[in-house]
Amino acid sequence: MPKLRLSFISAFNERVDPLMQGQVQAEGIEIVPTYSHPSETFWRQLKFQEFEVGEMSMSSYLIARERGFDMIALPVFPSRRLFHTELSYHTDSGITKPEDLVDKRIGIGEYQQTAALWQRGILEHDFGVSQYKVHWYMERTEELSHGGATGFTPPPGISFQRIPPDKSMASMLVNHELDVAGINSPWKNMPNVIGRSHRISGSEGDWSKVKLLFPDRMAEGKRFFGKWGFLPVNHAYTIRGDIYKKYPWVAFNLYTAFVKAKATFNAKLLDSIPSGLFFGKEYLAMTQEILGADPYPYGVKANRKMLETLIDLSHEQGLTSKKAKVEELFAESTRGL
Amino acid sequence: MPAVNLSFVSNYNERVEPLMNGTIRADGFEIIPTYSHPSETFWRQLKFQEFEVAEMSMSSFLIARSRSADMIALPVFPSRRFFHAEQSYHVDSGIKEPGDLVGKRIGVGEYQQTAALWARGVLEHDFGVSQFKVHWYMERTDELSHGGATGFTPPPGISFHRIPPDKSLATMLVNNEIDVAPIAGHLSRAVNVIDRSTHIRASEGDWSKVKPLFPDEIAEAKRFVAKHGFVPVNHTYIIRGDLYRNNPGIALKLYDAFSRAKAHAAATLLERVPAALVFGAEYLAMTNEILGDDPFPYGIKDNQAMLQTIIDFSHEQGLTPRKMKVEELFAEELLGT
Numbered sequence: 001m002p003k004l005r006l007s008f009i010s011a012f013n014e015r016v017d018p019l020m021q022g023q024v025q026a027e028g029i030e031i032v033p034t035y036s037h038p039s040e041t042f043w044r045q046l047k048f049q050e051f052e053v054g055e056m057s058m059s060s061y062l063i064a065r066e067r068g069f070d071m072i073a074l075p076v077f078p079s080r081r082l083f084h085t086e087l088s089y090h091t092d093s094g095i096t097k098p099e100d101l102v103d104k105r106i107g108i109g110e111y112q113q114t115a116a117l118w119q120r121g122i123l124e125h126d127f128g129v130s131q132y133k134v135h136w137y138m139e140r141t142e143e144l145s146h147g148g149a150t151g152f153t154p155p156p157g158i159s160f161q162r163i164p165p166d167k168s169m170a171s172m173l174v175n176h177e178l179d180v181a182g183i184n185s186p187w188k189n190m191p192n193v194i195g196r197s198h199r200i201s202g203s204e205g206d207w208s209k210v211k212l213l214f215p216d217r218m219a220e221g222k223r224f225f226g227k228w229g230f231l232p233v234n235h236a237y238t239i240r241g242d243i244y245k246k247y248p249w250v251a252f253n254l255y256t257a258f259v260k261a262k263a264t265f266n267a268k269l270l271d272s273i274p275s276g277l278f279f280g281k282e283y284l285a286m287t288q289e290i291l292g293a294d295p296y297p298y299g300v301k302a303n304r305k306m307l308e309t310l311i312d313l314s315h316e317q318g319l320t321s322k323k324a325k326v327e328e329l330f331a332e333s334t335r336g337l
Numbered sequence: 338m339p340a341v342n343l344s345f346v347s348n349y350n351e352r353v354e355p356l357m358n359g360t361i362r363a364d365g366f367e368i369i370p371t372y373s374h375p376s377e378t379f380w381r382q383l384k385f386q387e388f389e390v391a392e393m394s395m396s397s398f399l400i401a402r403s404r405s406a407d408m409i410a411l412p413v414f415p416s417r418r419f420f421h422a423e424q425s426y427h428v429d430s431g432i433k434e435p436g437d438l439v440g441k442r443i444g445v446g447e448y449q450q451t452a453a454l455w456a457r458g459v460l461e462h463d464f465g466v467s468q469f470k471v472h473w474y475m476e477r478t479d480e481l482s483h484g485g486a487t488g489f490t491p492p493p494g495i496s497f498h499r500i501p502p503d504k505s506l507a508t509m510l511v512n513n514e515i516d517v518a519p520i521a522g523h524l525s526r527a528v529n530v531i532d533r534s535t536h537i538r539a540s541e542g543d544w545s546k547v548k549p550l551f552p553d554e555i556a557e558a559k560r561f562v563a564k565h566g567f568v569p570v571n572h573t574y575i576i577r578g579d580l581y582r583n584n585p586g587i588a589l590k591l592y593d594a595f596s597r598a599k600a601h602a603a604a605t606l607l608e609r610v611p612a613a614l615v616f617g618a619e620y621l622a623m624t625n626e627i628l629g630d631d632p633f634p635y636g637i638k639d640n641q642a643m644l645q646t647i648i649d650f651s652h653e654q655g656l657t658p659r660k661m662k663v664e665e666l667f668a669e670e671l672l673g674t
């Protein structure tokens with residue numbers, strides 16, 4: 001039986017992998033997978049639209065849609081994190097709690113990336129740190145950034161600087177040329193052509209002077225989830241416009257395949273916890289106690305509050321000029337899901 | 338000099354995997370890996386000595402050595418668990434705490450298996466449940482058990498029964514035909530030819546009536562480690578006698594490779610924790626807090642207490658006719674490790 005072959009790009013994600021490995025098949029579709037670091041994926045997708053289906057930064061997607069990029073998203077959100085709890089500070093900065101960030105220098109990979117959007121939004125709304133009263137330092141260059149591909153200019157009123165090309169977030173934080181960044185040890189990520197912290201890793205610096213802004217990440221996770229009711233999204237998946245117009249059925253077929261892939265992973269989640277943790281079952285129970293049985297809900301309905309928050313934050317941070325409607329972001333047949 | 342091929346049988350174990358998949362190499366040897374469930378591995382190895390290097394049950398190894406089986410172990414212990422804390426009871430049994438097990442019916446996969454040895458020993462010494470005052474029910478048949486291969490007969494004074502061939506640990510526990518067994522729900526793990534609970538799964542039973550004997554396994558692990566100072570071993574690795582004699586230096590080279598494989602696993606542990614746990618770094622810190630930085634020590638010195646305890650338990654449970662000496666168990670050139 002012939003199938004539609006679709007190029008598909010994504011980082012490894014345990015909830016998506018059964019689909020990329022072929023263990024779960026989308027009806028009528030044969031996926032040709034490319035594993036790729038998100039920094040590279042989004043830049044390639046936003047600049048060259050190389051892949052027919054691809055992982056996509058939610059923040060850059062909001063921006064790209066507003067500027068008429070021809071792609072449509074599926075309401076699947078397999079990558080989520082508590083980004084604001086990943087921030088660390090240099091102990092010489094005088095910071096002892098999140099509220100102390102006012103006037104400080106904060107490093108980010110890219111100003112418009114989803115992680116930075118959530119960090120800015122939560123610091124502002126939950127800890128009173130105005131985005132206008134801190135100094136932002138961005139690592140990626142204009143040529144190789146997602147913002148370079150979507151036409152980024154620093155929003156008015158923001159104190160915006162670029163990290164010099166011979167430095168990185170890691171080297172600047174450990175040398176206290178920055179006060180805060182989302183990194184707390186020499187960078188160990190796989191090399192990618194977009195970021196610099198893996199090359200300029202700051203490994204010679206004194207990392208004992210770099211501390212987590214939220215020393216008890218689980219307590220902060222509990223507080224955040226209790227107040228907001230969701231785990232912040234990082235990426236979704238998009239279908240290129242030409243494919244979606246020619247084969248509109250692809251959207252729903254892919255959506256149900258993503259759902260199946262997630263269920264396939266969840267069924268073996270407990271077995272996939274390394275035995276070196278010993279108490280995997282107990283730890284999984286603790287996570288579910290804090291974040292509920294499914295911290296990665298799919299569909300528009302189950303994510304409306306999260307999506308509206310993201311849209312509000314994007315607009316309030318000057319990344320998008322008007323607030324998108326939740327429905328217009330997703331393929332028509334998936335809007336009611 | 339061309340590398341010597343070594344047939345090598347083991348279950349997947351993250352601390353051994355780098356050796357089986359070729360990430361870590363043993364100097365001068367090429368490993369030909371067979372992945373196999375321990376239930377099958379030990380039966381094949383004890384009965385037919387098929388492999389040159391094999392994972393081996395510590396308890397069955399003590400028995401086999403006491404009967405002069407021609408194999409020698411390496412002091413590597415990459416699989417360890419709190420076996421006694423994996424027991425569950427049927428609520429209709431009247432059991433509330435471990436001390437209530439006196440007079441009850443306890444199911445075991447196999448009487449002489451390492452898991453059962455530790456469960457018996459810890460219940461007896463830490464909770465006052467005499468091995469002679471409970472009724473033991475064994476699932477594996479004589480033909481397909483490790484005991485069948487090493488000449489097992491029930492020790493004198495033990496109340497020993499076999500689970501009928503049309504039943505399993507799982508069905509008997511869920512129907513309260515036994516009171517206690519190391520099984521908490523219908524088994525989802527892969528079928529193997531030795532264990533009936535992987536065929537007769539009792540998925541139709543009322544598992545809400547089956548409760549863990551230690552509802553807080555982490556607290557019990559803490560207590561156990563504080564008292565005994567180790568995590569109980571399950572398996573070690575043996576070299577077949579003919580190979581050991583014909584390859585001087587093989588024990589040292591394999592020990593070195595096992596040690597490097599473990600170090601590799603420890604260095605990559607955090608990145609192998611599923612993202613779905615969300616707080617992986619925090620959980621790993623909790624485990625290290627309870628069990629120390631290396632819960633899987635290799636070598637004789639760091640395992641003295643653990644080895645002496647298993648030797649004592651084996652003898653006191655009538656599995657070995659005398660207390661084995663450490664020197665009879667491990668390759669001579671590794672006795673100083």
